[in-house]
Amino acid sequence: xxxxxxxxxxxxxxxxxxxxxxxxxxxxxxxxxxxxxxxxxxxxxxxxxxxxxxxxxxxxxxxxxxxxxxxxxxxxxxxxxxxxxxxxxxxxxxxxxxxxxxxxxxxxxxxxxxxxxxxxxxxxxxxxxxxxxxxxxxxxxxxxxxxxxxxxxxxxxxxxxxxxxxxxxxxxxxx
Amino acid sequence: xxxxxxxxxxxxxxxxxxxxxxxxxxxxxxxxxxxxxxxxxxxxxxxxxxxxxxxxxxxxxxxxxxxxxxxxxxxxxxxxxxxxxxxxxxxxxxxxxxxxxxxxxxxxxxxxxxxxxxxxxxxxxxxxxxxxxxxxxxxxxxxxxxxxxxxxxxxxxxxxxxxxxxxxxxxxxxxxxxx
Numbered sequence: 001x002x003x004x005x006x007x008x009x010x011x012x013x014x015x016x017x018x019x020x021x022x023x024x025x026x027x028x029x030x031x032x033x034x035x036x037x038x039x040x041x042x043x044x045x046x047x048x049x050x051x052x053x054x055x056x057x058x059x060x061x062x063x064x065x066x067x068x069x070x071x072x073x074x075x076x077x078x079x080x081x082x083x084x085x086x087x088x089x090x091x092x093x094x095x096x097x098x099x100x101x102x103x104x105x106x107x108x109x110x111x112x113x114x115x116x117x118x119x120x121x122x123x124x125x126x127x128x129x130x131x132x133x134x135x136x137x138x139x140x141x142x143x144x145x146x147x148x149x150x151x152x153x154x155x156x157x158x159x160x161x162x163x164x165x166x167x168x169x170x171x172x173x174x175x
Numbered sequence: 176x177x178x179x180x181x182x183x184x185x186x187x188x189x190x191x192x193x194x195x196x197x198x199x200x201x202x203x204x205x206x207x208x209x210x211x212x213x214x215x216x217x218x219x220x221x222x223x224x225x226x227x228x229x230x231x232x233x234x235x236x237x238x239x240x241x242x243x244x245x246x247x248x249x250x251x252x253x254x255x256x257x258x259x260x261x262x263x264x265x266x267x268x269x270x271x272x273x274x275x276x277x278x279x280x281x282x283x284x285x286x287x288x289x290x291x292x293x294x295x296x297x298x299x300x301x302x303x304x305x306x307x308x309x310x311x312x313x314x315x316x317x318x319x320x321x322x323x324x325x326x327x328x329x330x331x332x333x334x335x336x337x338x339x340x341x342x343x344x345x346x347x348x349x350x351x352x353x354x
Binding site for chain 1: 194195196198199209212215217218220231232233234250251252253254255256257274275276277278279280281282283284285286287288289290291292327328329
């Protein structure tokens with residue numbers, strides 16, 4: 001009974017472990033910002049814990065550099081199952097501006113299975129809250145892949161618009 | 176004693192009221208100068224590749240599938256939202272929108288793929304005239320490009336004329352691993 005009660009009460013309160021894997025501290029400041037009273041993230045039951053053994057989710061900020069790679073893996077293994085991984089910032093999502101340098105693994109998804117990506121450099125506190133709310137099922141996903149195709153050659157259109165504008169200029173002169 | 180202090184505390188807390196933003200339910204207006212996800216206009220784009228040259232994260236990839244068709248892929252995963260592509264675009268085809276709620280569970284959700292028709296010079300078969308003879312400038316700027324869109328890999332190699340061999344070679348290109 002107590003177990004069921006705990007499941008119902010604490011099922012959606014995730015405790016997070018924040019792991020800086022070579023970030024510039026921009027994303028870390030935004031993560032600290034959502035713990036402040038203005039964006040009070042504890043109303044979702046989310047708490048920052050110091051040890052990965054207490055955590056349910058892992059917030060990764062920064063492109064995973066080579067020195068931190070074994071430590072990140074160890075921290076990930078120390079989190080008890082089931083676990084969530086959030087990649088915060090463009091460095092953790094895809095490597096950022098250092099995606100193909102020699103000393104960087106190039107994003108958290110090359111090291112760990114990442115569940116949610118929160119892009120931004122750094123992401124706004126609202127964007128991090130949105131990602132957390134997406135994980136909790138409070139909001140719908142808004143991003144979708146976009147595919148654009150040119151159906152006609154643009155220079156024709158440009159010339160047509162220009163001819164139209166020139167004709168209007170003549171009419172304006174005649175007035 | 177502790178009760179009076181608690182009452183004092185409650186009165187102190189009641190004075191400023193609630194400051195917490197009820198974010199997912201109430202959405203405040205975003206600031207006007209926010210650089211969110213870039214929006215591409217494929218009707219205005221001429222496919223010059225200037226955005227891909229000036230992107231610090233190299234997240235706009237250009238690939239010439241054939242002589243008349245150029246595919247541009249924007250990979251939002253490593254975009255730093257600096258807005259240089261919007262600054263550099265000569266046709267103002269890229270605008271920085273103010274949408275920041277782009278958290279997703281798949282990386283493909285924040286990509287934009289554009290297919291553009293390119294008109295090449297009838298005589299030389301290339302897109303722009305090659306004024307610069309410096310090899311480094313030529314790598315950085317003009318001509319045909321062969322980035323690998325599947326691997327999201329940037330290939331710093333361009334050719335003045337369309338080269339099917341280079342296109343085939345770029346299919347198997349992979350990012351140099353650090354293992």
